[in-house]
Amino acid sequence: MLRRMLFKSSIHRPGVLLWTTLTLTLCAALVTLFATTTLQVNRKMTGALAELGANAVAAPARHAGSRPVWAVLFSEAREAHARSALLHLRVGLVKGLPVAVVAARPGPLAMMTPYWRITGRRPESAGTCLVGARVARRLTLAPGDSLKVAWGTAGGASSYRITGILSSGDEDDGRVFVKVFGIPSEVKTATSVSPAAEKRLKGPDFTYALLSVPGGARGVARLAATLRASDAGLAVNPFRQILYGEGAVLNKVDLLCGLALAAVFLLSVLGLSAAVASRVLTRAREISLLRALGAKRRWVAGFLVAEMSFHGLIGGLAGFCIGTWMAQGVGRHVFETSFSPSPEAFAVALTATVLVAAAAGAAGVRRALKLDPGVLLRSE
Amino acid sequence: MTKTAIIDVRDASKAYPGGVKALDAVSLRVEPGEWVALMGASGSGKTTLLNLLDGLDKPSNGEVIVLGRDLSSMGPDEGAVFRRENMGLVFQQFHLIPYLTALENVMLAQHFHSMADRKEALEALASVQMDHRVRHLPSQLSGGEQQRVCIARALINDPKIILADEPTGNLDEANERKVFEIFGALHAQGRTLVVATHDRELGALAGRIVRLQHGRMVHRQASGGAVRDASAGPAGIPAFPAGTR
Numbered sequence: 273m274l275r276r277m278l279f280k281s282s283i284h285r286p287g288v289l290l291w292t293t294l295t296l297t298l299c300a301a302l303v304t305l306f307a308t309t310t311l312q313v314n315r316k317m318t319g320a321l322a323e324l325g326a327n328a329v330a331a332p333a334r335h336a337g338s339r340p341v342w343a344v345l346f347s348e349a350r351e352a353h354a355r356s357a358l359l360h361l362r363v364g365l366v367k368g369l370p371v372a373v374v375a376a377r378p379g380p381l382a383m384m385t386p387y388w389r390i391t392g393r394r395p396e397s398a399g400t401c402l403v404g405a406r407v408a409r410r411l412t413l414a415p416g417d418s419l420k421v422a423w424g425t426a427g428g429a430s431s432y433r434i435t436g437i438l439s440s441g442d443e444d445d446g447r448v449f450v451k452v453f454g455i456p457s458e459v460k461t462a463t464s465v466s467p468a469a470e471k472r473l474k475g476p477d478f479t480y481a482l483l484s485v486p487g488g489a490r491g492v493a494r495l496a497a498t499l500r501a502s503d504a505g506l507a508v509n510p511f512r513q514i515l516y517g518e519g520a521v522l523n524k525v526d527l528l529c530g531l532a533l534a535a536v537f538l539l540s541v542l543g544l545s546a547a548v549a550s551r552v553l554t555r556a557r558e559i560s561l562l563r564a565l566g567a568k569r570r571w572v573a574g575f576l577v578a579e580m581s582f583h584g585l586i587g588g589l590a591g592f593c594i595g596t597w598m599a600q601g602v603g604r605h606v607f608e609t610s611f612s613p614s615p616e617a618f619a620v621a622l623t624a625t626v627l628v629a630a631a632a633g634a635a636g637v638r639r640a641l642k643l644d645p646g647v648l649l650r651s652e
Numbered sequence: 653m654t655k656t657a658i659i660d661v662r663d664a665s666k667a668y669p670g671g672v673k674a675l676d677a678v679s680l681r682v683e684p685g686e687w688v689a690l691m692g693a694s695g696s697g698k699t700t701l702l703n704l705l706d707g708l709d710k711p712s713n714g715e716v717i718v719l720g721r722d723l724s725s726m727g728p729d730e731g732a733v734f735r736r737e738n739m740g741l742v743f744q745q746f747h748l749i750p751y752l753t754a755l756e757n758v759m760l761a762q763h764f765h766s767m768a769d770r771k772e773a774l775e776a777l778a779s780v781q782m783d784h785r786v787r788h789l790p791s792q793l794s795g796g797e798q799q800r801v802c803i804a805r806a807l808i809n810d811p812k813i814i815l816a817d818e819p820t821g822n823l824d825e826a827n828e829r830k831v832f833e834i835f836g837a838l839h840a841q842g843r844t845l846v847v848a849t850h851d852r853e854l855g856a857l858a859g860r861i862v863r864l865q866h867g868r869m870v871h872r873q874a875s876g877g878a879v880r881d882a883s884a885g886p887a888g889i890p891a892f893p894a895g896t897r
Contacts, residue, residue, distance in 0.1 A: 273756075273759060273763040273768045276752075276756065277752065277760070280751040280752060280756075281751055283751075284751035557747060558749060558750070562764075563708075563728075563732060564708060564741055564747075565736060565741075565761050565805075566732045566733060566735050566736020566737075566761075566764040567732060568733070569728055569732075571764075646708035647709075649747060649817075650699040650700075650703065650817070
């Protein structure tokens with residue numbers, strides 16, 4: 273009975289239905305436009321920023337009681353749609369000077385360090401290396417030269433051919449990068465390293481990971497928290513400058529769209545509330561009759577809210593289609609990229625529209641419950 | 653032997669903001685199965701008294717006891733439940749939901765009472781000779797037909813009391829007759845009727861006429877036209893509680 277009443281009361285006044293549905297459609301269209309734009313810009317900017325390389329580093333936690341479990345990091349990073357590259361660092365001696373030699377898989381490393389300026393090319397095979405600009409200057413090295421690294425008494429020596437010189441502007445300029453497994457893992461025969469030089473070899477091997485985490489500082493913070501909770505013995509730290517840049521851009525987009533959404537929501541509620549309140553007055557006798565026939569106040573309130581929510585549903589569906597079409601236009605003409613319809617935007621648009629409708633309906637309910645059936649139904 | 657009153661109004665007054673007194677210390681007892689006509693000029697307080705009886709309004713002073721329950725102490729929802737369980741309302745302006753068919757208007761009252769039952773609703777419409785117009789909207793029905801739908805709606809939940817406010821006020825003579833017949837049949841079934849009306853003919857059909865003037869009960873009259881003092885109840889039943897005269 274209620275469903276039939278809802279449907280019939282909605283189509284009974286086509287002008288009112290048209291007006292409220294148009295308002296709600298416009299609301300849903302704008303919500304869809306801003307939600308789609310925010311989501312897509314976030315997604316595309318995060319993707320674009322990921323192309324800039326690593327924005328965080330994971331290393332063994334300082335006071336961790338257990339050994340770091342790297343598998344946990346990679347699993348959590350996959351969950352967070354983050355890219356990662358594992359790097360093993362060992363200090364070796366080149367011409368008697370200590371040099372940090374870093375072994376990594378070339379593909380992931382290239383993804384994390386697209387900002388390196390390289391003279392020559394990256395190493396692609398075992399036995400080749402990329403030398404940091406500072407090391408190359410100090411030892412007078414150039415692409416095509418050979419580089420012999422002594423590992424002290426622990427591991428003998430390795431020889432590499434230099435394929436390129438990298439310039440990063442950071443500590444990587446003082447390192448040598450080789451393909452993973454380019455560092456011997458087992459103790460080999462002792463080399464001719466002097467005892468004085470041996471003393472300059474620092475500490476054991478060190479392993480760390482570069483990460484490119486989507487979602488800026490918040491994304492990194494989430495991953496760090498997850499790792500802390502998983503007790504993997506690892507700590508994630510952001511590269512602040514990169515993250516601040518990412519965060520600032522994304523926050524501005526979010527803020528702008530959030531403000532626009534709030535304005536749309538507020539204006540829709542205000543506009544529709546006035547319309548609904550005036551509609552309640554025109555239906556005062558009908559509402560009074562429902563009360564006279566024995567409808568409880570809750571029933572009347574539910575009926576009016578459901579009626580508006582029904583309009584909200586229609587408006588939400590229509591508005592989503594229009595809003596998606598508008599968002600695609602904005603994507604093409606403003607951002608020069610394509611925006612696709614997203615289920616998240618659909619959910620946001622539908623929820624917002626039904627909420628607007630229900631809020632406006634609530635304003636009508638307030639007025640409806642103040643009606644005096646005794647006065648409105650009297651014949652005198 | 654004195655029966656228990658189904659309606660017992662004790663010294664009920666109703667004043668509106670601004671000092672307008674619509675009812676002034678009215679007392680009325682109605683027995684089960686009795687047909688009472690409330691008569692008087694416009695503004696005499698008939699509808700106000702009916703609104704107190706159906707619980708849509710509350711007295712400023714006094715008590716309105718219906719089926720042993722004091723309506724003035726009920727909240728709006730409690731009053732609504734009491735109304736749908738015990739009363740059928742008939743209005744001068746019919747007040748049918750404009751977008752529901754005749755059948756649906758009757759089923760709506762069932763819905764509030766318990767559960768909509770199409771078969772019962774059709775029977776109720778048939779009982780007022782409206783079975784041929786069940787799918788019509790109120791705008792497609794004449795005034796008399798709308799009033800009969802309104803009566804069917806009032807009867808659908810088998811109420812103990814029927815309260816009618818100017819039920820023939822908007823009807824032509826032929827439709828008036830039909831309403832008279834229906835009300836006569838309802839009275840014959842033993843239902844309690846309280847009808848506010850200007851219509852002398854309808855008033856004459858009632859077992860008792862209660863006349864109101866400027867919110868005060870002026871006198872009562874048996875259906876045969878014998879005017880009695882306002883303080884005297886029918887068949888020897890005291891109209892007012894002690895001390896109200």
